[in-house]
Every structure is written in structure tokens, then in C-alpha cells.
Amino acid sequence: MERCAWPKNLSSSRKREIQELCGHNPKKLKDVFDAHSQTGDNPQQPLFADDLIVSVLRSFSNTQSLSSAAESYEVLQAPSNAFVSSEVSMGSESIRSPVFICSKESLMEAATVIYEGRADVASEILRRLSAMPNFMGNSEQKLMGYMLSALKSRVSPVDYPPPVAELLAEEHLLSVWSLYDMSPCFKLGFMAANNAILEAASEQPSTNKLHVIDFDIGWEGQYRNLLILFYVQSIPQAGSQSTLKITTLPDSFNSEERLKMIGDRLTELAAQMNVRLVFNIVRQKLSELSRDSLGCEPDEVLAVNLAFKLYRVPDKSVSTENPRDELLWRVKRLAPRVVTLVEQEMNGNTAPFTMRVGEALAYYGALLESIESTALWGKSEQVRAEEGLSRKLGNLVACEGRDRVERCEVFGKWRARMGMAGFELKPLGPHVAESMKAWLHCWPRTRDPRFTVKEENGGCSFGWRGRTLTVASSWC
Structure with missing residues (x-):
């Protein structure tokens, strides 16, 4: 069996990306290859680097390249920044398997298949994401948890009623x-x-x-x-x-x-x-x-x-x-x-x-x-x-x-x-923005430079790290 054959649905542009990766950082790829080869199905037949990268890049494929049946998922793939590994002991052997955490990219993938009407695929993605650890410790983890719950309500409103009357x-x-x-x-x-x-x-x-x-x-x-x-x-x-x-x-x-x-x-x-x-x-x-x-x-x-x-x-x-x-x-x-x-x-x-x-x-x-x-x-x-x-x-x-x-x-x-x-808009003008900045600096924990106040298009906008969150305006 030839281990480095290209998958049939792999585009020519994706093949070039693999070849470029091999040329740009061969040492890093070799390190990944060496680590992966220790856990392959047959240690005597290590994976070729191209074959390994193909399997990695396949995880980034657009959801349209996935089978429309949820059962076709052997493992839910997510972007590389969401990858961690786990080791499970079975007798005298240790099996390393991929584990994927909930990320913005994986949630957007679920949203895409929901929009395309593939509820079965979406349900499987959300099921696998729900099995991943989410400790709800920081704002990023809380956001992932809130969005995961929202998407589950979208797909299964009977099992997970969305907040309406609340x-x-x-x-x-x-x-x-x-x-x-x-x-x-x-x-x-x-x-x-x-x-x-x-x-x-x-x-x-x-x-x-x-x-x-x-x-x-x-x-x-x-x-x-x-x-x-x-x-x-x-x-x-x-x-x-x-x-x-x-x-x-x-x-x-x-x-x-x-x-x-x-x-x-x-x-x-x-x-x-x-x-x-x-x-x-x-x-x-x-x-x-x-x-x-x-x-x-x-x-x-x-x-x-x-x-x-x-x-x-x-x-x-x-x-x-x-x-x-x-x-x-x-x-x-x-x-x-x-x-x-x-x-x-x-x-x-x-x-x-x-x-x-x-x-x-x-x-x-x-x-x-x-x-x-x-x-x-x-x-x-x-x-x-x-x-x-x-x-x-x-x-x-x-x-x-x-x-x-x-x-x-x-x-x-x-x-x-x-x-x-x-x-008609009554522009608030820069003097209002300056006044609001002064108020912002009066509160102990809001002097953080990541908060922004600026006059923009006649209104006064307030934001965080370049993202506008609220806008005030005046009209007559």
C-alpha cells in the first residue's frame, strides 16, 4: 500500500501548499513526522511527511468537502490552534489520539452547515464539540460555551429551548x-x-x-x-x-x-x-x-x-x-x-x-x-x-x-x-468625546488604554481594542 498517495478530492492548489510547506520548514516537518511515526499503525512502516501533512491539511477542508452524512465523520477535525493530544493506556500499550477543543473556527463550521440545511452534520459537530472540555474560566471560554449552547438551540429547539420569554x-x-x-x-x-x-x-x-x-x-x-x-x-x-x-x-x-x-x-x-x-x-x-x-x-x-x-x-x-x-x-x-x-x-x-x-x-x-x-x-x-x-x-x-x-x-x-x-443629525462633536474620555479616567479600572472613545460620523463611539461596542448620537 502506497502511504503517500494524494487523496482524490485534493485540489492542485492544496498540493502546492503541501509542497511549499515541505520546502519552507523541513526541520519542523521532520520533527512532527518523527513524533507521529512513533504512534503509527505500523511502527516498521513510518508515515511519509507528505502523507502526514495531507492528513493535517484535510482537517482544514471546507465543510462542503465533508460527507453529507454525519456518520461519515471518523473524527471531528478542527483548526490546528484547537489541537491537543491525549494518551489512553490499554494494557501494555499507549494509544495517542487527537482531541479537539471548541474554537471560533469549529463553531463557524457548525454555523455554515446549519445555514446549508445539513442538520444531521451540524448535530454531529455540536455533539463532538459538547464532549470537549470547556472550563468556562476566562472570557474566551465563556464565549465558546455560550455560542455552543446557542447553536444547539438552533438545531434542536425542543431539546434545548432558546431564550425567548427569559x-x-x-x-x-x-x-x-x-x-x-x-x-x-x-x-x-x-x-x-x-x-x-x-x-x-x-x-x-x-x-x-x-x-x-x-x-x-x-x-x-x-x-x-x-x-x-x-x-x-x-x-x-x-x-x-x-x-x-x-x-x-x-x-x-x-x-x-x-x-x-x-x-x-x-x-x-x-x-x-x-x-x-x-x-x-x-x-x-x-x-x-x-x-x-x-x-x-x-x-x-x-x-x-x-x-x-x-x-x-x-x-x-x-x-x-x-x-x-x-x-x-x-x-x-x-x-x-x-x-x-x-x-x-x-x-x-x-x-x-x-x-x-x-x-x-x-x-x-x-x-x-x-x-x-x-x-x-x-x-x-x-x-x-x-x-x-x-x-x-x-x-x-x-x-x-x-x-x-x-x-x-x-x-x-x-x-x-x-x-x-x-x-437631521446634530453632531455631538469632539468636545463630547473629550468629556467622555475625562469621565472614563475618573473610574479606577477604566483607565485601560484598550477602551476607546472617539467622535465618528457625527456620533460618539465607545469600544474595546478597536471594536466599537456602542454609539451615541443626537437628532432634531
Whole structure:
């Protein structure tokens, strides 16, 4: 039997790669060959180097070259950076066998066959990946575990139900608040929105009344900060009490009871600063929104805050009613002085499945790593935030249609949506970016140079190691 024969399905370009490898680093190949030959089926007939490399390169083949039947997999191959070896003793003999750990490349391979409709092959890949050790110790391992679970839910939703209702539960809301508390990329996005709101108020000095409409108070901390900054900005107007009015609408994420509790806490804080706070909860259909129904007055500065709201509102890819664009049109008719928009920078709405998986790996990988670097809080707080991210990722990857609760988009798409609704961008400018950088350096563990803040295309972006995670912008 000739041990170095080329496989029939090996392309000429792949043959050249093998030959080039043999020429570029013969010593390294010889070392690998010598090690491998000690464990071959027949020690008296060592493998030729070309034959060994063919078997290695075969593991990098595109999934299309794999058999469509899962049973044809003798061993699940993964990229070389995922390879470790194990030794199993059987009597007097030791057998060395390949073991493969879960990697981004192997997960993308599984996503590809899922997209191609080869569920049996995907199930076998995921089964083998599930058998690999994953200690969930660092952010990279956690990411692999979250994505593996998401892909299993995609292939077998009955056996592994994807998170849908969980994203509307109290536990998830608390995990999202933990994320906003821990991640400067989210926290600074809220602060940039506050900056834009207060700047709009300062442009109308004839009044000391500010009215903010928020369709989803995603984080109480934003309004605590806004109250403090509003008080500081209003100090020069001695003798007249400033009024901050907040109007919000309950939804499936924020119940009326929860919003009332937030209002009570904010009212208590406002009293300490001698700021008059009016907190209104309005239960109303989107089609009924108007200045009158929301209690808008002619002598107040009107602002609408859409921080991390729109990505949870379905668009025309989900519903012919297109609630996302309708909300923007209704907001435009309110004629606010400013509209603030803060969103995650991720192409997770209409992107093809494999692209969505790759985007999720890149985005959540950066986010998990950034959280790991700023873990000032108790372990339970970090765990809660990470559990929320696992649900977000699982919903993004495993669900379609109305079951996909979260549909993030990149800033370029938000610009197009806002423009179609009649809004014009109010560039935040470099001064906002510099202000946010100053805030970033005020917190002990966020002085890490891997965090980035920059003015870009009229918005203010916040990221980690070159990957933008959130973008804040202002509109009128």
C-alpha cells in the first residue's frame, strides 16, 4: 500500500501548499513526522511527511468537502490552534489520539452547515464539540460555551429551548442593569445622551423646564446622573426652582409597578437637590401618541430619549406594521428639541445566519473581555451580567421572526432610518468625546488604554481594542 498517495478530492492548489510547506520548514516537518511515526499503525512502516501533512491539511477542508452524512465523520477535525493530544493506556500499550477543543473556527463550521440545511452534520459537530472540555474560566471560554449552547438551540429547539420569554423576565432586566453598571461602553453612552439633552436645554435659556420622554427607562442610573447634572446647570438661576419632567410608558420589559418604584427613588433624590421632579407614567398605544396625551407644555424644552430602545422594537422584517419606523415617525411629530439615540454597534438584524454568528462572536467576545477587565463589583454582579449576555447571544443566534427579541444594527443603518423619518443629525462633536474620555479616567479600572472613545460620523463611539461596542448620537 502506497502511504503517500494524494487523496482524490485534493485540489492542485492544496498540493502546492503541501509542497511549499515541505520546502519552507523541513526541520519542523521532520520533527512532527518523527513524533507521529512513533504512534503509527505500523511502527516498521513510518508515515511519509507528505502523507502526514495531507492528513493535517484535510482537517482544514471546507465543510462542503465533508460527507453529507454525519456518520461519515471518523473524527471531528478542527483548526490546528484547537489541537491537543491525549494518551489512553490499554494494557501494555499507549494509544495517542487527537482531541479537539471548541474554537471560533469549529463553531463557524457548525454555523455554515446549519445555514446549508445539513442538520444531521451540524448535530454531529455540536455533539463532538459538547464532549470537549470547556472550563468556562476566562472570557474566551465563556464565549465558546455560550455560542455552543446557542447553536444547539438552533438545531434542536425542543431539546434545548432558546431564550425567548427569559428576555422579558425580571431576572434578565436585573442582568441588563448589571451590564450597564459594569460596562463603561454602555454607561458612557447614557452619559453622552444626557450631555446632548442638557445642551439642548441650554440653547433655550428663557425656560428652566425640561421634559424628557422615555419609551423605555432602560437604566435608572441615567436619570440619577441627569438629575445631578440638571441641578448643577440650574444653580445660576437662583430664586426660581427648576423643573424636570420625565414621562415614560410601561411595556413588556418595564411594568408600571417597576416604573413607579423608579419614580419614587428619583423623586426622593430630586428633593435633596431642591429640583422639582414630575414623574408621569402614561399607558398609551403608539398610534395615540401626541403632545397633548404626553402632557407636553409650550414653555418647556422637550427631549426624547431612545437609549437602547429601538433594537428591541420589531421592524418590517418581522411585522408588516413596522413598529420601529412607526415609533420614529410618531416621535418626529412631537417636534422635540432633541432626540438621543444610543445603540449597540452590531449587525444582528437582517444579516444572513453565518454572518450573524460571526458578528456575535466578535461583538460578544470583545464585550465579555472588557467586562472581565473592569470587574470591580462582587462576583455575583459579574455573573449576573454575563448570564444576561448569554441569553442575548442565544436569542440572537437561535431565534427568528418574533422570537428574536433583540435586533441590533450598525450606526450607518440607524442614520438611514432616522433620515427616512425626517430627522437631521446634530453632531455631538469632539468636545463630547473629550468629556467622555475625562469621565472614563475618573473610574479606577477604566483607565485601560484598550477602551476607546472617539467622535465618528457625527456620533460618539465607545469600544474595546478597536471594536466599537456602542454609539451615541443626537437628532432634531
